[in-house]
Structures are given as structure tokens and as C-alpha cells.
Amino acid sequence: MKAKGAKNETISWQAGHCYLGEVLVACSHTGVCAVLPGESRDELVAELARRFPDAILIHANDSRADWFASVMRYLIDSRRPLSVALDLRGTEFQCRVWQTLRDIPSGSSASYGDIARRMGMPAASRAVAGACAANPLAVVVPCHRVLRSDGSLSGYRWGIRRKQAVLSHEQGLSER
Known part of the structure; x- marks a missing residue:
């Protein structure tokens, strides 16, 4: 578990475009x-500033930066392992959910209940949903892969349209 952000912490960012629209990493x-x-x-830079209000945000302006390129490659093909470290910031429970x-x-x-059971907390499906909603790492921490128990789509922090787009994209990859 890590705090939301230290005062004067430097966070570099870069933005690009993919099938999800504009993406900030x-x-x-x-x-x-x-x-x-x-x-x-x-909009994305404003969201980043809200997430890290005490940080110094620096536009990396380098699409070849390893961390940016790695995430963009992963967005294109999530079957390959992500080759960059993650800085997951949340409660202990949220971080456990995100790792699961x-x-x-x-x-x-998987369903929210499946995730709760995998964590040994079968009654925590609502808390799992809350952790999914707090996920700051779209696609990289795949909360989009969590569905209702009947298999239908439920809320997605970045919109149901994007959730369906990511699931369809990944399904297309698995059919290749």
C-alpha cells in the first residue's frame, strides 16, 4: 500500500492514441x-493532476520512453507480459484485488464473486467492485475482465463502451 503521492514527487506523463481513444500513461x-x-x-492531464495534487507533472514528450512504449504495446496485445514496473497506490485490500x-x-x-472467492473473501464481491472502480491503471490492471455473475457488462470507470471495446479487442486476439 502506498500513499496517493508525496509532496513534490515527480511524475512523468506521455499521451498517445489507440483503439480506446486518447490514453495518458x-x-x-x-x-x-x-x-x-x-x-x-x-481532460487526461487534469485527471492526473486530481490524482496527484502535490506532484510535479512533467510531460515526457518521448513516445519511445520505455515505460510508455511498454504500456502502448500491452494495449495493442495484452497476451504478452507487461515489461514495466507498476506503482500501485491504494489500500491493502485494493492492491490485493488488483493483483488478483x-x-x-x-x-x-471472471465475476466480482469469483474474484472475492479467489481472495478467500466470498462475501466481498461489492468491495471487489469498489476496488475495480478505484483502479488507476486501465487495461494494465484488467478490471474490464470482471463481469456480473450472469456474464453481462457492469459499470466501468471509463465507460461501458470502452469496456466492450477492450473485451472485443482481447477476444479478437485470442481468436488469432
């Missing part, structure tokens, strides 16, 4: 701390 000295899809770069989500293979899904 941010990196601290520890690793990637945010992957945010959205409609515009300005990372064990769901690309092209697969």
Missing part, C-alpha cells in the same frame, strides 16, 4: 502509476 520513480483513457489530452485481477488471462473473464 504516467510514471513515477517506482513505475507506471496511471493509465487513463479519455477523450482529450487536456492481473491473474485473469487476456480473453478471459
Whole structure:
């Protein structure tokens, strides 16, 4: 578990475009701390500033930065392992949920109840949903792979349209 952000911490960011729209990737000295899809770069930079109000945000302006390139490659093909460290910031419970989500293979899904049971907390499906909603690393921590117990889509912090797009993209990869 890590605090939201230290005063004067430096966080570098870069933005790019993919099938999700505009995507901002941010990196601290520890690793990637945010992957945010959205409609515009300005909107995403404002969201990053809200997440890390005491940080110094620096536009990396280098699409070849290892951390940025690695995340963009992962967005294109999530079957390959992510080759960059992550800086997960949340409660102990949230971090446990996010780590459990990372064990769901690309092209697969699980229910909120499945995740709670995998964690040894079968009654915690609502808390799992809350941790999914707090996930700051879109696609990289695959909360999009968590569905309702009947298999239908439920809320997604970045919109149901994006959740469906990521699931469809991953399903297409698994059919290759």
C-alpha cells in the first residue's frame, strides 16, 4: 500500500492514441502509476493532476520512453507480459484485488464473486467492485475482465463502451 503521492514527487506523463481513444500513461520513480483513457489530452492531464495534487507533472514528450512504449504495446496485445514496473497506490485490500485481477488471462473473464472467492473473501464481491472502480491503471490492471455473475457488462470507470471495446479487442486476439 502506498500513499496517493508525496509532496513534490515527480511524475512523468506521455499521451498517445489507440483503439480506446486518447490514453495518458504516467510514471513515477517506482513505475507506471496511471493509465487513463479519455477523450482529450487536456481532460487526461487534469485527471492526473486530481490524482496527484502535490506532484510535479512533467510531460515526457518521448513516445519511445520505455515505460510508455511498454504500456502502448500491452494495449495493442495484452497476451504478452507487461515489461514495466507498476506503482500501485491504494489500500491493502485494493492492491490485493488488483493483483488478483492481473491473474485473469487476456480473453478471459471472471465475476466480482469469483474474484472475492479467489481472495478467500466470498462475501466481498461489492468491495471487489469498489476496488475495480478505484483502479488507476486501465487495461494494465484488467478490471474490464470482471463481469456480473450472469456474464453481462457492469459499470466501468471509463465507460461501458470502452469496456466492450477492450473485451472485443482481447477476444479478437485470442481468436488469432
